[in-house]
Amino acid sequence: MVDGLALEKALTGIEPAATLIDLTVDGKTSRALIREIQRHPIRPDIIHVDFYEIKADERITLKVPVHLVGTPDGVRNAGGVLDQVTRDVEIEVLPEHIPDRVELDVTALKIGDSLHTRDLSIPNAVILTGADLTIATVVPPRAEEVAAPVAEAATEVAEPELIRKVREGEEGEEGEAAPGAATEEKGKAPKAEEKPKGKKEE
Numbered sequence: 001m002v003d004g005l006a007l008e009k010a011l012t013g014i015e016p017a018a019t020l021i022d023l024t025v026d027g028k029t030s031r032a033l034i035r036e037i038q039r040h041p042i043r044p045d046i047i048h049v050d051f052y053e054i055k056a057d058e059r060i061t062l063k064v065p066v067h068l069v070g071t072p073d074g075v076r077n078a079g080g081v082l083d084q085v086t087r088d089v090e091i092e093v094l095p096e097h098i099p100d101r102v103e104l105d106v107t108a109l110k111i112g113d114s115l116h117t118r119d120l121s122i123p124n125a126v127i128l129t130g131a132d133l134t135i136a137t138v139v140p141p142r143a144e145e146v147a148a149p150v151a152e153a154a155t156e157v158a159e160p161e162l163i164r165k166v167r168e169g170e171e172g173e174e175g176e177a178a179p180g181a182a183t184e185e186k187g188k189a190p191k192a193e194e195k196p197k198g199k200k201e202e
Contacts, residue, residue, distance in 0.1 A: 018064045018098055023051055031095060033062065054095045061128065063088045064099055066120070066135055070107035074138035080111040084136045089117060089129040097124035109138045 023032045030053050038048040054060055065088045074080035089102065102122055104115060114137040117129050 018062060018100055020054075020095060020098060021051070023053075031056070033060070056095055059092050059094050060098075061090060061092050062098070063090050064122075065101045067101045067103050068136055069103050069105050072106050072109035072113075072138045074109055074111035074113065078111050079141040080138040081141060082106065082109070082136060083139055085134045086117075086129075086136075089120065089127055089133075089135075091122055091125040091127050091129075093122075093125035099125070104135060106136055106138075109136070111138050111140050113138055 019034070021032050021034065022029055024030075032051040032053050035050040035052050036048075037046060037050075039045065040047050066084075066086065068082070068084055072080065072082050075082050093099075099122060102120055104120060106115060109115065115135045116131065117127060117133045117135060118131040119135070120127060
């Protein structure tokens with residue numbers, strides 16, 4: 001059984017998949033690589049580690065991380081953005097020649113330039129990853145997105161109802177009776193005056 005705290009400390013600052021470990025089991029020491037690390041789903045504690053033993057005279061296949069070095073010319077002078085497309089490559093190597101990582105100088109890259117697997121140099125190792133795989137590229141600066149002005153919805157403005165104040169001179173005209181009514185009044189016969197009732201003459 002491996003002490004979790006001791007293993008966590010030993011793995012700090014290294015690449016576990018590419019680091020040889022001297023593992024002692026039942027008093028026997030052998031060299032091994034870490035195949036897999038399982039951690040607690042909530043806490044960062046290590047709960048299980050898979051090791052596999054290696055032999056000094058046998059070549060092994062493993063992945064090693066690619067570390068970019070320098071600031072590209074296209075980033076420094078043209079405002080470009082460095083994009084690392086591939087972060088590790090697979091190699092075949094003897095245990096004694098396993099590198100902790102592979103460094104790739106990107107200083108000369110201009111906007112639109114790329115580096116590929118074929119640009120890597122790993123002493124005493126065979127690179128198994130395809131030669132045309134892009135490792136890093138410098139892309140043009142991202143244009144700032146300008147928010148388009150929101151078109152204001154055209155709202156129909158209701159026209160105000162015109163209320164006209166009646167002037168004094170117009171009031172009489174509006175108060176006149178309709179022509180038909182006036183004619184009707186003219187057509188009526190005047191009422192006979194009633195004589196006052198008096199005593200009968202003898």
